[in-house]
Amino acid sequence: MDYMTLREASEKWGVSSRQINYYCVEGRIPGAVKMAGVWLLPKAADKPADKRRKQNKGGEKL
Structure with missing residues (x-):
C-alpha cells in the first residue's frame, strides 16, 4: 500500500x-498508521468531513 x-x-x-x-x-482516517x-x-484516503459543518433540512451542506 502506498502512503x-x-x-x-x-x-x-x-x-x-x-x-x-487531529483527524x-x-x-477519522481509515488505514492511517503511526510508525x-x-x-x-493511505494515498487513496479521502478527506474526512468537517464536523463543524451541519446539514440543512434539504440534505445540502451549508
Whole structure:
C-alpha cells in the first residue's frame, strides 16, 4: 500500500498538517498508521468531513 505523510496530505486536501494530525488521533482516517512517531496515511484516503459543518433540512451542506 502506498502512503503519504501529513505534509503531503495537507497539500492535497488544502488544510493544515496539524488538522490532519487531529483527524489521525481521532481515528477519522481509515488505514492511517503511526510508525516511529510519524503518521502515514493511505494515498487513496479521502478527506474526512468537517464536523463543524451541519446539514440543512434539504440534505445540502451549508
